[in-house]
Amino acid sequence: MKALFTLKSAKEIGLISFIFLITLPLIYPEVPLAQIALASDAQTGENQPLVFQIKDPTLIQKLQNSSLSYQAVVDNDPLVMKLKVYLEEHNSPLAEYADQMILQPQWQRALAISWVESNFGIHCANNNCSGIGVAPGHPAWRKYETKLDWFKDMCQLLEKPIYKEKYTTFEKMKGIYVYPGSNSWVYGAKTKYAELMALTKEAEEEKLAQSQTYPIATALGTIELAELTK
DSSP states (O other): OEEEEEOSSHHHHHHHHHHHHHHHHHHOTTSOGGGEEEOTTOOOSTTOEEEEEEOOHHHHHHHHHSOOOHHHHHHTOHHHHHHHHHHHHTTOGGGGGHHHHTTSTTHHHHHHHHHHHHTTTTSOBTTBOSOTTSSTTSTTOOOOSSHHHHHHHHHHHHTSHIIIIISOSHHHHBTTTBSSOOHHHHHHHHHHHHHHHHHHHHHHHHHHHHHHHSHHHHHHHHHHHHHHTO
């Protein structure tokens, strides 16, 4: 049996390959991981399917009878789960995008800014939840189809040299990203950023604990990620 997941990027593929291999023994602990292997014809290009070869026929039947979907696998990632709960506790409409947000560069920083600008997307005009483009009605104001579209754009903005290399702290962004800015803006962004970084660390520690419990799955996931990111 070959189980196919067609994903958008090597980063997504690496994430899912790791979670997939970690999740299987949790769902079916009686099946040895040695009976699961990556197929030799796995594709590594963009928009190509990741191919797993499952050698145990009993596991094949169990997977066919279950509904182990892409979303189910993603939902078992500690970081996705923690971020979704965190945003739900803030009544944020961004919670539904947790699995996509963690794939973006500087996502914690982008979310922290959205807190002081829109309370994590609660108060947005045109799905612009971080005030990109001065203010609604200004010629530079950006409009988005969805809040996820805005988030991806915001993360790319933070990747530009002016914010990635020069204005690298919230203190430095005061008067530049936000004008004139205020101490409360800086404090709010710093506070939420610290919480999000702590949340990320907790999730990474949980993943590490899982990798120590299921070392074979971790090794396979690491090998696949290394191959995909060459």
